[in-house]
Amino acid sequence: MLVLDRVAVRYGGVQALDAVSLTVIPGSVLGLIGPNGAGKTTLVNATTGLTPLAGGTIVLDGRRIDGLTPHRVARAGIARTYQNIRLFGALDVRANLAAGAYTRTQRLDAAAMQALLARAGAGELDLDAPANALPYGDQRRLEIARALAAEPRVLMLDEPAAGMNPAETGRLVDTIRAIAASGIGVLLIEHDMRLVRAACDAVVVLNFGEVIARGTPAHIGRDPVVIEAYLGTGAESLA
């Protein structure tokens, strides 16, 4: 269980996150939504140790992880994907998966690698292909497979559907549900409300660094505060 308690981040004079609290429960998917600049990626960066906190605590399975360096947070059991894909582009699929399993003692064989790719929805990929030669969607899925290779307790997905077509996004829902069903706590940052509705058990809405709403996806879609933050006043509801 990942628990963020009144987490604050400041960039100079800007309050990027202000007293944000949320809990990622093993086996479930928590959606994190909000307009551009709401602080969603900042929250992931703060949790993974890339951005220092100005206040609050982060606890993973009873252990404080705020203040740890990024590689120690990764070792503690948090894996992530990036909004702008960050694969090791010049290296092959095999090396990228081995990189994901860097903190594990056991080496991955080819069968284990294909199993990881299948879990990430990538199906059969040529393990010798350079990562940057893969189609865009496969790069996104390889990034998820790399994160799964670390056998994380919490997986943070930063806009995994960006650039995917509707069919791919549909399959992504199944992938995310299956990952959660295997006991991993998933934090899903997403703009696509349809994906959020289909994949998430609960949703937290950020705006200007503050939590403005939380609840089930159905409840959030009808919340006037959320609708106003996204579409301005007078809008009816979110698709």
Next chain:
Amino acid sequence: MSVLADFYAQHSQLIDQIGVNATLALSLSVSLQAGQLALAQAAFMGIAAYVSAILAMNAHWPLLAAIVTAVLASTLVAALLAYPIRRLRGIFLAIATIGFGEIVRVFANNLNVTGGAEGLSSIPSDATTGVIYASLAVVALGLLLLSRTKFALAVALVREDEYAARGVGIDVGAIRTLSLALGGAIAGLGGALYAHSSFFITPNDFGFARMEEILVWCVIGGVTSPLGAVLGAALLSILPEVIRFLRDYREVTNGIILLAVILFAPGGLASLWRARRRRAARTRA
């Protein structure tokens, strides 16, 4: 057999030089593989050359003990240097490490124990061709074994994307320090062998011109290929001997070759080899 013996007698100095230079090229290739343009190899080389020469001349240490101590000294200096330069990347790292090289050269120029600008002479020349190539073989074998470990994977990941490397749990600072120290150790070995095979050493043997030379070997060979670095060093060591009239224009020739490689084969010799293999694989398929 006698043809070989004659050849060796004529060219033993060049053969020794190639071995030492190949060792130095490998040392730089280690830090280039971690994506670090750390150009302090000539300084590490110089530190070990002086330590080893002084121990052999003043304290009459045997060759092996002197070389091992010198390598430990250059490794330690490299590991310590990693700390102040830990936040520097790219061109800033290059400038800082070149600056460190100048500091070492100036110290060598002004200390009594190093013999000042005149350097040290009458160093026992007991690093034979056998010793030099045995050392090179140990380094090459060590790097080959290392290339199959997790450390090599971590080095490649740090080179590709430091940020993502942290994300998969790699202590980037530790990998950078280790690769710099390893480069310092190998450069130190090259420096000690240099001292014990060239009779005398002066501070200018370890200045910026030397650093540039080592960098050119690596660039010509292909920056991330250890084998390329060795080939680059061998080729550029032989070239001025084969083309005699180029001898006086050594640095100019190096510069021209460097430009040609950057323009026509940016991946160096290793990339030409890889491209050929790829073409061969395509024609077969």
